[in-house]
Amino acid sequence: MEDVFSPLRSVCPSLCMWKLLPEGNIASGKTTCLEYFSKTSDIEVLTEPVSKWRNVQGCNPLGLMYQDPSRWGLTLQTYVQLTMLDRHVLPMSTPVRMMERSIYSAKYIFAENLYKSGKMPEVDFAVLSEWFEWIIKNIAIPVDLIVYLQTSPQTCYERLKQRCREEEKVIPLEYLESIHNLYEDWLIHHKSFEVPAPVLVIPADHDLKKMLHQYEENREKILMAHC
Numbered sequence: 757m758e759d760v761f762s763p764l765r766s767v768c769p770s771l772c773m774w775k776l777l778p779e780g781n782i783a784s785g786k787t788t789c790l791e792y793f794s795k796t797s798d799i800e801v802l803t804e805p806v807s808k809w810r811n812v813q814g815c816n817p818l819g820l821m822y823q824d825p826s827r828w829g830l831t832l833q834t835y836v837q838l839t840m841l842d843r844h845v846l847p848m849s850t851p852v853r854m855m856e857r858s859i860y861s862a863k864y865i866f867a868e869n870l871y872k873s874g875k876m877p878e879v880d881f882a883v884l885s886e887w888f889e890w891i892i893k894n895i896a897i898p899v900d901l902i903v904y905l906q907t908s909p910q911t912c913y914e915r916l917k918q919r920c921r922e923e924e925k926v927i928p929l930e931y932l933e934s935i936h937n938l939y940e941d942w943l944i945h946h947k948s949f950e951v952p953a954p955v956l957v958i959p960a961d962h963d964l965k966k967m968l969h970q971y972e973e974n975r976e977k978i979l980m981a982h983c
């Protein structure tokens with residue numbers, strides 16, 4: 757599909773494309789955030805393709821990964837990488853796109869966590885890493901802003917239990933702590949991997965009412981800060 761805004765952009769440079777990524781721990785509130793902004797006109801919202809990860813041709817790589825990460829971690833993460841890339845390269849049909857997570861967090865957070873915790877064999881991690889490096893070297897994946905929903909692992913644990921997704925019932929608090937630490941090292945302390953865009957941090961332990969209030973307060977920064 758062509759970029760429907762390109763003829764207009766040559767006469768009106770301020771008509772810019774804005775791609776932002778809500779990022780954060782499991783059950784931190786990303787989908788809820790996306791649902792809120794989806795009510796705004798001219799925003800395209802791409803939620804994570806979790807339904808695909810739970811059902812690829814009748815198989816459930818997400819469930820398999822939680823049951824036996826050493827065996828199925830690479831299978832899931834390869835598929836996550838593909839489905840994320842597919843979303844990243846979709847032509848934009850509105851000036852603003854919000855895309856839940858990214859190919860970056862798939863690699864820097866989830867694959868890294870599997871490997872560092874000893875649950876992904878070195879050879880699996882090497883193959884996944886080469887794929888990832890090839891992709892980011894050869895395919896443009898522009899990102900303008902990362903919106904980091906910063907939560908405590910405990911908050912996510914409570915929200916995860918409340919959401920009650922079947923595959924995730926085996927997740928212990930320690931798993932969320934590891935994911936949290938990787939996110940903090942990446943997006944806050946800049947200690948691990950390159951950050952592909954500026955980061956807006958939104959404290960996200962609050963109740964829904966306060967979260968919606970914060971989204972309103974940050975609406976301009978989130979949606980069009982550069983235009």
Ligand SMILES: Nc1ncnc2c1ncn2[C@@H]1O[C@H](COP(=O)(O)OP(=O)(O)O)[C@@H](O)[C@H]1O
Nearest residue numbers: 782783784785786787788915919962963964967
């Ligand atoms: N601010 C909040 N306070 C309490 N519960 C929340 C809040 N935000 C989301 N939830 C609930 O927590 C669960 C996980 O939220 P969700 O948006 O699906 O997280 P994510 O997409 O980051 O995994 C859902 O049941 C959701 O209704």
Ligand SMILES: Nc1ccn([C@H]2C[C@H](O)[C@@H](COP(=O)(O)O)O2)c(=O)n1
Nearest residue numbers: 781782783804806836861862866924
């Ligand atoms: N690269 C990834 C991305 C996500 N997951 C898992 C984590 C959750 O169980 C599920 C969806 O995440 P949520 O949107 O609820 O934060 O997918 C993974 O294992 N690897």
